[in-house]
Amino acid sequence: xxxxxxxxxxxxxxxxxxxxxxxxxxxxxxxxxxxxxxxxxxxxxxxxxxxxxxxxxxxxxxxxxxxxxxxxxxxxxxxxxxxxxxxxxxxxxxxxxxxxxxxxxxxxxxxxxx
Amino acid sequence: xxxxxxxxxxxxxxxxxxxxxxxxxxxxxxxxxxxxxxxxxxxxxxxxxxxxxxxxxxxxxxxxxxxxxxxxxxxxxxxxxxxxxxxxxxxxxxxxxxxxxxxxxxxxxxxxxx
Numbered sequence: 001x002x003x004x005x006x007x008x009x010x011x012x013x014x015x016x017x018x019x020x021x022x023x024x025x026x027x028x029x030x031x032x033x034x035x036x037x038x039x040x041x042x043x044x045x046x047x048x049x050x051x052x053x054x055x056x057x058x059x060x061x062x063x064x065x066x067x068x069x070x071x072x073x074x075x076x077x078x079x080x081x082x083x084x085x086x087x088x089x090x091x092x093x094x095x096x097x098x099x100x101x102x103x104x105x106x107x108x109x110x111x112x113x114x
Numbered sequence: 115x116x117x118x119x120x121x122x123x124x125x126x127x128x129x130x131x132x133x134x135x136x137x138x139x140x141x142x143x144x145x146x147x148x149x150x151x152x153x154x155x156x157x158x159x160x161x162x163x164x165x166x167x168x169x170x171x172x173x174x175x176x177x178x179x180x181x182x183x184x185x186x187x188x189x190x191x192x193x194x195x196x197x198x199x200x201x202x203x204x205x206x207x208x209x210x211x212x213x214x215x216x217x218x219x220x221x222x223x224x225x226x227x228x
Binding site for chain 2: 001002003005008012013014015016017018053054055056057058061062063065078087090091097098099100101102103104105106107108109110111
C-alpha cells in the first residue's frame with residue numbers, strides 16, 4: 001500500500017535486503033514474517049513516524065521504505081529495544097545481504113506529465 | 115540485487131506502484147514484464163545512472179528505487195522518448211496507483227550496530 005505521507009521535505013529510510021531463505025511455510029520463514037509484521041506495528045507507534053511501504057519478491061529480495069519526520073525520530077527508532085533485537089537477528093540470520101540508505105525526500109514527482 | 119552505489123550524496127527516485135493486474139502468464143503481464151525489463155536496460159545506459167533496485171510482491175505492489183548522480187540526470191531520463199511512452203502506458207493502463215518521490219541520499223546506515 002502506498003504511504004500517505006505529508007508534503008516534502010521529510011526523511012526516508014530505504015532498506016534493501018536479500019533473505020537468506022524464502023521457503024514458504026517453514027518455521028524460519030514464519031518467525032521472520034511475524035517479526036517483520038510486529039516491527040511495522042511498532043514503528044507506527046513511534047513519534048515522528050510518517051508511513052511505510054514494503055515489497056518482497058519471490059526470490060526473497062525486498063525493499064522497505066519507512067518515512068520519518070526528522071533524524072531524531074530515526075535515531076529513536078533505531079535505538080528502540082525490541083527493534084534492536086530484530087536488527088541483530090536480521091544481521092545474523094535473516095539477511096544474506098542488506099543496505100540501508102537515509103534520504104531527504106525533496107519533492108514528489110509526476111510520472112509521465114510534463 | 116542491491117545496487118553498488120558510490121559514497122553519498124547522490125539522488126534516489128522511489129517509485130511505489132500497485133499493478134492493476136498481476137495474473138502470471140497472461141498477455142498483459144508479459145507485455146508489462148518486457149517493458150519493465152527494457153526500461154531497466156535503457157536506464158543503465160543513461161548518463162548519471164548509478165544503480166537500480168526493484169521488488170514486486172505477489173499482490174502486485176512494487177517498489178523500484180533508481181539512483182542518480184544529479185537532477186539533470188533524472189530530468190533527462192524522465193524526458194527520454196521511449197521512457198515517456200512507458201510512463202504514459204503506466205499511468206493509463208499498468209498502475210492502479212503510484213507515487214514517485216525524489217530524494218537526496220545523505221548517508222548509509224548500519225543496521226544493528228551502535
